[in-house]
Amino acid sequence: MADNANAAASTAAPMLPLFYKALQPLHSTVHADWRLKAGDVSFAAETPFLPIVASEIVSAARTYPVVFAGDTAQPIAVLGLEPTNLFVEDGRWASDCYIPAYVRRYPFTFGRTEEPDGFALSIDSGSDRVVQGGTEGTALFEDGKPSALTQQALEFCTAFGREAELTKLFTDALKEKDLLVDRRADATLSDGRKLGLNNFLIVDAEKFAGLDDETVVAWHKQGLLALVHHHLASLDRFRALVDRQALRLVADPSSSGASNEPAAAEAVAPAKSNKSRKVVS
Template sequence: MSSAAPQPTAGLPLFYRDPQPLNAAQHAGWRLADGDAAFAAQTPFVPVVVGELAAAARCYPIVFAGGDGQPVAVLGLEQRNLFVAEGRWAEGVYAPAYVRRYPFGFIRTVNPDGFALAIDAGSERVLREGEGGVALFEDGQPSALTKQALQFCDAFQADAAATRAFAEALTASGLLIDRRADATLPDGRKLGLDGFRIVDAEKFAALPDETVVDWHRKGWLALVHFHLASLERFSVLLDRQNAVAAVSQDHVSEPQDGAAAKPKTKKA
């Protein structure tokens, strides 16, 4: 969606490198080690679903991807996630469900409407042998961990279907318009984020009464308002970007061993 977007493995969802449907025969000895959010450190955006849009909108700009109109939380202005540092998600900031479900996920089955619980075998947390971590299966049956993952991914999948309906309605109503965000950092570098869409507030206000009533009953009016309010969060992203740049500059300015420290001057 942007010039800063990470490049996922071809044909695979963001983050996933080798998703495999879980089964007791093939993965009987597999275990899952503790992990952190380092896998998302270079990701400037992630998808969000309607059930979490209100919570996500309080922390990030929520925009819509070009094409299918998928709601997306913008996490950074460059090739990095401004909310992950040393593998930890920023304290007090909502972590999207797409991030929290990893390395689990759903994968389509032969049945067009069917999905099976999968795990990313490419994740560093996946242990194929040994006694570390937590078992995925016990006595040939899914462990408590795997059952919890199944419940979480099942709820996420249901929300994803509701999200597609919402995005399709926005697109069909002609409410989504292309936008670009530009920013200039204190060091003079210019950043640009494009390839996304937002709701046209004027067109939204002019929706027919019957559409307003229908969308109100479905909860979609509130979702649009959350989205529009979240656009103010672009200023928060810029502030975080400036803070990161300042810390990086301080590290560059630190004297090397044996080198004399240069005095710092303050700008008015």
């Protein structure tokens, strides 16, 4: 009975966003002496994919495969084919690669308030960058008002939320035209491991090419056509992911029992598978 009760409680507990452990809405009194230390992106080292917004698709597509989540059609950047982010090493993101806004906003985000459709700037108190008291780091509040750091975080999260709403309009348009189809990506490395990614969606290129003229013109004016083209072009980056994985195996063969010879990908190709906001108080 106790196990069942615990399971029920766990199921009922609200899900926190990726990376976040303990969100707290920022308040000038409660968090008067809280500070934020400098940090790295180690928190994203084991994350093989991240949500992105529509305005990031062009930048993300230059490095990562950009696909859509199978359950929500949320655009995501694929960072690896196993529970590893191939673009983070020693706490640093690869210098020549785009860093998604979802990472850059951490440990801040908007948290829902008790007010209907209300949101307030929140911080992950579970982050090791967040400290209470002392002089290390940057203050979140100064003289009872949001510091420059907190104000910048508010503006960043506001823009991110606005872009998330526009992204939904983009994915809704794709779904309305029934353009999203299931796909799977597979690869076999020279150490014998088979890597794969499933339960994701891509735009069906043939259906996309067959869109009626009225939709094509409308989507061109709205900037949606370019987003789809960048998404489709990004699918070639699956090969680059396997190459990056191969390089990591060579650098640390003990991590998987691989030999010292470079790993080789046999195949990696998409294959068909059977509201109001509050300034911190």
